[in-house]
Amino acid sequence: MVRKVVTLKDIAKRAGVSSMTVSRVMNGNTKEVSDKTSEKIRKIAHEMGYVPNSSARALASRSSRLIAALLQEYDEDYNPLEDSYTSYFLGELARQIKKEGYDLMIHYVKDYSEITYSLKSWNVAGAVFIGMFDESIRKLQEDNHIPLIFTDSYSTVRSITNVGIDDYAGGELAARHFLENGHRNLAFYGPEVLDNGVVTHRMRGFVTVLREAGISLPLENFMDLGVKDLGAALKRLCSGENPVTGIFTTADNCAYRIYSEAYRMGIRVPDDLSVIGFDDLNMSAMITPPLTTVRQDIKKKAAVTCDLLMKHIRETDPPAENIIMNVELVERGSVRRR
C-alpha cells in the first residue's frame, strides 16, 4: 500500500494545465497566472494533499530553503547545548528562521573539512556560526559562496559579517560596579583567555578600568576553568591579610560554579565574596543570592542574526556588516557594599 506521492504533474493533469503553471502557483508567482486558474489549482493541490518536494526543488534550483547552524564541538565529551547561552540562542534562532519560511539544520563541527562538506552537500542557503571559528573564516568564505553569519567573532578578516556584543564595555561595567561598591581586591574567573576573543575582551575591559583606578591584580587572582580545586583556590584568595572581596566571571555559568564552590568552602556570597557574572541567563535571577551580572540580550541577538542572514540571502552582494550590541549591568544581590 505505497501511497504515491502527489506531484505537480498530478495536479496539472487534474486541472488540465501544464505542470509549469502549477509550479508557478505553488511558488506564489501569482501575477504570472490568471486568478481563476490560480485559485483552481490551489484548491486541487490542497485536496490532493500536495507537499512540495524540497529535494527536487533544491536540485533544480541549486539552492534550498535550509539554514545550517554550526556549533563548535570543542571536545569529544562536551555537548555544546549543555551551555544555556548556546541553547537559548539556538532556540531563538530556530524560531526566527521558521518565521522566514526556512528550515534549520544543526551541525556539530570538529574538523574544518566537515563544514564545507555539509553546507555544499545540502545546497544550504546560508549558515550561522555559533562559537569560535576565527581561524577558518577566510577559508570558509573562499570555499562557500553563500551567506555566512558569524557570532561573537573577533576575526580581523574585513569581509566578515558578524553579530557580537560589546564585551570590552561589559568588563568595564563589572569593574566600575565593584569599585563603586568599595571593592579594591578583585579576581577573575573564566576559560583560558587564549581560546576565545570574547573572554579576552571582557577581561581587558575589566582590568583596564581597575588599572585606571590604580589597582593592579596579582597574577594568582586570575583563575581559569582548569584550576584543580576551585574551592581551595577561592579559600586561599579570600583569606590572608588582603583578601579578595569580589570576583568577575566571564559567564553566568562560571558564576554558578563559584557559588557552588564557595558554599562548599563556607565562603558566603556576597558577605565574604561578591560575584559578577556575564550573560544574564534565566537561572541568574533565580539563584541564591540573585546574581548581579552583565546582561546581553540574547533573544535580540538571535533576531538580528536572522535578519542579517535573510538580507544576505535576498540581496545580491550586500556589504559586510559587523553589528555590535550593547550590554548593561543588572544589579541584583551578589555584590555587597564595603
Added chain:
Amino acid sequence: MVRKVVTLKDIAKRAGVSSMTVSRVMNGNTKEVSDKTSEKIRKIAHEMGYVPNSSARALASRSSRLIAALLQEYDEDYNPLEDSYTSYFLGELARQIKKEGYDLMIHYVKDYSEITYSLKSWNVAGAVFIGMFDESIRKLQEDNHIPLIFTDSYSTVRSITNVGIDDYAGGELAARHFLENGHRNLAFYGPEVLDNGVVTHRMRGFVTVLREAGISLPLENFMDLGVKDLGAALKRLCSGENPVTGIFTTADNCAYRIYSEAYRMGIRVPDDLSVIGFDDLNMSAMITPPLTTVRQDIKKKAAVTCDLLMKHIRETDPPAENIIMNVELVERGSVRRR
C-alpha cells in the same frame, strides 16, 4: 566566477569509467567494484573535492539521510530550548545521529499539519518527537510511513515506539525519601497535571506511597505553574500549626523556582522547607543547597532513542518497542531530617 559543482560524471570522465561505477564507489559498495578502479576513483574524487549532492540523492532514492527532531512549541513566546532538559537531550541526540552519518533538522511545531508537511517535504528518514504529541500519534503514523520515535509518551496507541522513564517509580522514590526523613506534611509543585502524562505519573507515584503511609494531602498542597504568587503560597503552606515541611517538584527547573521564591520569602531550604526535584540537571549539583532529586540518565536516553531510530530505519518492519528506563534518587542537601 561560478565554480562548477563537481559531479559523479566529472569524476567518471576523468577516471575513464561510467558514472555508475563512481556512484558505487562513493557509496562504499566496495565489493561490486574492483579494488584498483575503486582506489583510483576515490583518489580522483578527493582531488577534485567532490561533495555528494544530498538533494539529488534524496530525489533519486526517495529518502534522505536526514532526521527531524520535533519540538512542541506550546506557546508563541516560549522557546523549548530554554528548558535544560530539552536542550541537553537534543544536544546528545544530535551527537549520536551525527555518529551514524545522518544529519539533523530541528522543527518547532505548533499545528499538527506542520509535522507531516516538513517530514514529507524533505523525505526525512525518521523523526524523533520531544514533548507531548500524544493526541496526534495515531494520525502521524497513518500519514507518515517512516520511523517515528516518541519520547516520554503515555499514549495508549499500541504500535508506538517510545523511549521513556519510570515516572511513577520516581514519584515513589521521592515520597519514600521524605517519609524516611520524618516528613509527614508535604506539597507538590509542577505543571498542570492534565497537560502531561509524565507529570501525572510522577504525582501518582508520590501520592500513592503517601496514602499507603496513611497520609493524604489536602488539595491546597498541590500547586501548579499557574499560581499567581508562588512565594506567598509557599509562605502560607509553611506556616500555621501544621506547616508543610517538604515539597516534591516534577522537574528540577521547578525546584529552582521554589528555591528562589523561598529565599525571597525568608523560608530556608532545607531548614524550613525540604525540596526534591526531578531530572538531575547539571545545575542541580551546583545550586545552594545542592538539590536532592530523582535522576534520569538523559544522555543514555538520547543514545537509546538514536539506536532505536537506526534500528527502525535499517530493518524492515521491526516491532514497536516501548523502552522504559530506570530512575534513581540522588541524595544531596535539600532534604532535612526531622
Added chain:
DNA sequence: TTGTAAGCGTTATCAA
C-alpha cells in the same frame, strides 16, 4: 565487474 537507460520532482529557459 562495469555500463546503459530511464527516471526522481522540480525549475529555467525559451517559445507560443
Added chain:
DNA sequence: TTGATAACGCTTACAA
C-alpha cells in the same frame, strides 16, 4: 498567461 523541453545530480533496474 501558458506550455514544451531540457536540465539538476543521483539511483534503480537491468543488461552486458
